[in-house]
Each structure stands twice: as structure tokens, then as C-alpha cells.
Amino acid sequence: MKRFSLKPMFTFLLMGLCIIIAGGCSSAVVEKTELTGSIKVVVDFKDVYDYNYGNYLEEAFPDLEIEVIEFDPERKGMSDEQRRAFIEKEQPDLILSWNYYGYKSLASSGLLEELSVRMLDSDMKEEEFHPGVMELLKMTNDGQLYGMAPTFTTSVLSYNADLFDKYTIDPPHDGMTLPEVLELASRFTKSGSQGDGIVGYHLPYSSKPSDHLKSLSASEGIQSYSLGRGQVTVNTPAWKRVYETVVELYENGTFLLQDVKGEVRDGTTYFGPEAAAEADLFKKGKAAMTLSQYGQYDEAEFKTGAVTPPVSSADRSKTSHMYVTNLMSIRKGSSNADTAWELIKFMHSDYMSKVKSKLGGIGFSSRRGDNQDDLVAKLYELQPVVLRIEEWGGGFNYGNDNVFKDHFKELEDRELIAVLQKEKSLDEAIETIQTEGQALMDAARAAK
Template sequence: MKMNRRIPVGAGMGLAIALVTAACGGANDKGEPTSPGAVVKSYADEPAELVIFGAVGNTEEVWDERFGTALKAKFPKYKFTYIQGSAKNTLQNHIAAGQPVDLVHDSLGGMRGNMIDNRLNYDLAPLMKSHQIDTSRFEQPVFDALSDKGKLYGFPLHDGGLVLYYNKDIFDKFGVPYPKNGMTWDETITLGKRLTRFDGGVQYLGLGVSINHMLTMNPYSLPFVNETSGKAAIHTDAYRKLVNKTILEPAEADGYRPYLISSNKAITNDNFMKDKNLAMFVMNFYLQLQPDFSTFNWGIVSLPVFGDLPGVGSQPYPNGLFVSSSSKYKDQGMEVLNYLVSDEFQMSLSRKGFIPVVKTKAVRDAYGADTAFKDKQIAEALYANKPAAPMPRSTYENLVLNPLSANLSKAMKGEMDLNTALRVSEEQANKALEEAVRK
């Protein structure tokens, strides 16, 4: 990828929804049938026993609070059985034991390993056509994230993505203005330098970035693995630019590197929430749900942007619900998916503080209305940027991410330069990839 090339928002796997829309021909922009007298068959009143496997690991209590109770009320003819996934009770073990599964609740990160590698993935295009799903309502890049090679396998339930959290107490202590939505990386790094100082026996750090989350949701949509060669794709000019600006430059502020060396650990949630010596933290959204957030005055703004990607934030990172290829109740499963992305249900999620996956203004405007942080102006931060196009995913991307993250941590402490970090990471990753393919 050329460094000056702008990534088109919603490009690439947006083909999945585009093809479904074109193929359907059964719904106009308002989702109304285009054929006079056309009737969409409803399966809501046909009995079905739907087994839902919670690969995300939510307890049944959490599942019911967020989704299950509403589904039981909406579909009284369906019998829902929820199974909580865990390190021991994996989806692979579940199907190997011959147990049925109709729907899988999983994150974007688990889609390939759980759905595709287990051959449970099912192209939703035929169901979307017969159920006349109105795709014009959808936040397309968020749906694209659950696609692979142009085929959509699940519907997102709520989105995630990178934002910038900040500790107002630290800003107030040093009389520094708060960050704003729409700031560039250069502006944010400069602001961070003003807050990186030693005071009262505490080393304060201006700006920290979760390395793994930044690499996984990077705004340039740079993949870990080259789809054609199957090798690591990180020793490039584009990757060099990404990690230098977002990970290494913030650590160049006076006092930052000595802190990393003396503490001998990476910047984590604890620096921001518990130690409270980190003024700004780039992290995946929903961190504010942690109890420690009630112990300090915090704010949130949009992810800083690159000059050649104005208005583009991180890639989407949704949790979704997938229809299993082995299900006998695929039409009933689509009824469930369609209800969960309805404005009615998305409104309830939005009010509870979950990022909705539809473009409906009223749904977005209701964000966080029923939460303790309803006055934090979170919606403004969430929608200041457009989501970046989802990058191609790989079953083996952790084999690249792990050495890359470890070596970048060393580079932050001055133990190796950036070029060496990328080169060594790629060599280590390629060795691991070759071994994985041979198994």
C-alpha cells in the first residue's frame, strides 16, 4: 500500500451488502416491496428450537439482560437455549460432541476461527433476499466487518472501535486544555508532551496507546497477513508510518522512556484507571464500563486522525450473531437477526450505552440516555469520524500480532529501532506461520 493512498471508507467487503441489495430487487430505499402485491413470509409464528452458543463468553444472565429477554418476548413460539462458551467449552468441542448450534454470538476477532474454520459459516445472501432485508439502514462498514470474500455471515449487534479517553483531573492539575474531537495525531502528541512530567513523586505520561488494539483496528486497514502469499505483511513503509506515529512518537516525551524502563511493563488500562498517571489513553470503546471509572473525572473524544486520512477513525470491531450452516432453522434465525438490528431494538441498546449498527438519527441521538455517563457527550466522539474499511482477516493473525507487539514494546524503551523491530517481527511471524500451515 502506498503511504499517500487514501483508504476508501466502506470499500472492499462492502461488496457483500452491495451484491445482496442488487440481487434482492425486492426492496426499495425504504425497504418496501418493489413488486406489487409481494408478500414476505414470516417465520415468527412457526415453532423452532434455537440453540445459541455464546462464544463471546457472556453468562446467560448477561445474555438475557442484553438480548435474551427481548427475544423471548418477541418470539414466544421459539424455544431459546443459550450455552455459554469458555476455554473448556469451546464451539469446536461443542460441535465435535454432536451438539446442535443454530446461532453463534461472537466478536469479529472470533469469526474466522469459530465460524469459518469450523465450516459453520453460512452466506446470508439468500436469506436476506427472501426476507427482503433493507440494507439501506445499516452502517455498512460495520456489516462489512462480518464479511469474508464478499459473503456476509452474520449481523452485528453493536459496534466497537478506538476512542481517546482522558483524565480531566490531570489536565486540571496542570492547567492544560482538554483534547477535542477531530484532532490530528500531531496535535495530540504535542498535547501529550505538555502533560508528561514528574510531579509530587509521580511520573505522569501524556499519551498512551494500546498497541494490540491500535494494530488490530488501524485506520489504514493494514492487514497482518498477506492474503496472496500467506506471509506477514508488516515490514512496509505504510506499517512503519502507522506505528511510528501512534506508538513510538508518544513515548519520545521527556521522562516517558525512563518510566517504561524502570517499570518494565507496557502501558495498560491500569495506568489510566488505577494508577491514574496517564492523561490520555487510546483504547477500544466500552472501557468506561469498568468500575474504576467512577473514581476519577474522565472525558472522551474521537480517535486522532492522520493528515492523509481526514475524518477517518478506526476499523469497526463489532460483536455479532451468526447463522450456523448446520441449523435446521435458518429462516427463524434470520427473523432473530432482523429483529436485533431493527430500530426498535437498536434504540434499546443505544440507550444502554452500546454503539448502534444502524444509521437512524433518532437511535444515535438516544445514545447512553439510560446510563450513568449520559452527560459525557460520548455520541459526539463516536460519530466525529467515519469508520475505516475493515481489513482482510486471517486465522493466524495473532502469530503476527504477538511478536510485533512485543518488539514494539522494546522499541518504545529504546532497545531496538523501528526498522529492526519490524524486520525481526516479520521474521518471527513468518516462522510461526510456516509451522502453523504445516500442522
């Protein structure tokens, strides 16, 4: 039985779907290239490597021996220092970072080779790539390029056109901020949609207060805590406005407080087909709008439309719904650096861009293509909203990091639900989140 894991949701979307559709990769006809010898590659997840790189590289370089090792095969969690020590011990030639912030940490360590000269020598022009991807890759301590990413992912705002017609509400358009999307969603409640069991905006598996708090804050580029500085900062006017917005949207029926039960195993929640179907109100025709993958609801049983994802209120050219993963870097001083660059160059070639576009999947080629529809062309024009790396990493052990995040999320949910149930005021809830959240942070740092 297929089950869906929810820890974290973003990991589920990228890894789970990659593995599910991995069989499609091997059907691609890849141009073979003469390259011999051997090369050592270090990766975060072997399954993700197999889907995103393995089948292509094995076909393209049949005479090259590729040794693949994992950073953390037992999934115990590694600190930035442990990852750097691993690289120095194993001496890989090619480093594939699934996590963007992991790449940024390595880029500041002095262990990666700067790639701009290799790009120039290979006649690779930056303007041929998504400008947002290149911006992310250069957000290093010195502004230099220490890695490349063959693909990027981004969401779209999907909507149920039949519901908008039924309630005579104008559909969403490109370039809306999340507050504007939520204001549009609230019009369904005002039009009596609750009587029909319809909500204006819903995200599968992400219907709790903490999920909406994260979505709203990320869209504006703010964070409720800094792992690097060890501080929780929710007792501010800006955060109070975010909390007020979320509470109001639950109270007026724009959000539905859904509690889909999954099976918890080893701290991870798994959702079977029935639970997954229950969670997806949009697919059931019960939600007017949702964030989704491009083309995810093309086969829905109702008329759908899609526009660009919510953008930042401060800069409508930027969105928090653009991600770069699976980054490729060369270890500085590698004796096989030239071979490693050939693999990077191949994965970023115009040929691979066309192959990926034909296969589809959940990502877009970072190299601009010619076969883009209007929406995809607009997605290529968006720039990323990026939280500072110290807000996320700061040398935290990933295990303690995740324990803190899980407990902080539970704290937010508990307090906001208490507000919704009229058990305490919002000011009281915010003070509790600040105080108990800081205690959780201190405990996690002490266990580091």
C-alpha cells in the same frame, strides 16, 4: 476475588464486562411474541449468548424451544474448515458469530442465506442502521448481506480536564488522528509533567512497545504480517516510521513502559483488583488521555471530558476503534429459516434498540436512536477502518494463530526494549523482527 484476564484485551473488554453485568439483562420487560416449535442455535460462547440474546429471546418467545450449542466448548481452537464442517454436521438454523472475521469466512463459504430480500419484506430500511455497521456486514466476497449485528462497540478518547488546565494545554477535540493525539500528549512532557509523575497518554494493560505498534498501525489500516500469505512485512519505510515514532515517544516520556505483574494460568494472564488499579494510570489521575468505553470515567474523582476516538490520517471519517461482534446469520437451506429470521428481526427491532439503550453497557445499538447526546451522535457518523480478512485468518488454526501472535508480540517487545536501553540500533531491531518473525510464521504454518 474478581480477576481480569488479558488474552486478548479486546476479548476481555467484551466478554468480561458482558458477564459481569449480565444480571442487568433479566430485569428488562420484553414484549412477548407468539412463536412455537424449536430452533437450533450455534454460538461461540454460551455466556456471551446468554447476556446478549438469551434472556431477551426466552422472554419474547416463551413457547419456542431454543437449543443452544457451542462451536468449541473445550476452547481448543477451530480452523475455518472445522467450523464449516461443524455447521454441515449439526445443521443449525441460526448462527451467531462472536468474531467479525469468523462471519466473513462463513459468508464466503456458501453456507449462509443472503438477507437483503428478507429485510425488504420486513420493511427494514438500511438507512435506519449505522452505515458503518452495514458496510462491514457487506464486506463479503460478493458484496451481499449474510448477517446482521444488533450492536456495535467503539471507543472514545477520554481526557483529564484538570490536567489540561493545570499545564495550560488545549484539550483534545473530535476528529484527531492518533499521531495528532500523541503529539498533544508529548506537550505534557515538554511542560514538565514527568516531575509530577504524569504521562500524556496511557492505555491500561497496553503499555509495552508492541501494544503501541499495533495501535498506530491499526489506525492507519496497515498490518505487520499476513497470516493468509504467510509473510512478515516490517522491513519497509512505512513500518520504520511507526517504529521510530514509538521509540521517540518512550524516550521523551509520552509513553511509560509499565510492567504490571499478573498471575499466568494456562497461558492466560489474570489481574486481580490491586494489579488492575495499578495498571489504570488514567483512573489514578496520572495520565492525561486514554482510550475507554463511553461513560467509563464519568465517576472519576477529577473533571473529565471525551471526544471521538482517533481517526485515520487517510480519511478522517474512518476509525479503527469501531468493532462489530455478535453477528446473526441464517444457515442456507434451514427448514426453520423463517423462525430464525423472526429472532433476528426481533433483536434488531426498534423496541430492542430502546431496551438496550436504557440498560447501557459497553455497546451501542446498530439501529439509530433518537436519544443521542452530541458525542454519541458523532460516533454514529464514523465509518470503520477494516484490515483485509486475509491479514488475519486465511484458514489458520486458531491455536497456532494465537501462538504465533503471542511470540511475535514478545519479539517486538524484546527488540524495541533493547533499542530503548541503547543495546542495539533501530535498524538492527527491525531486521531481527523481520527475520525471526518470518521464522515464527513459517513454524506456525508448518504446525497447521
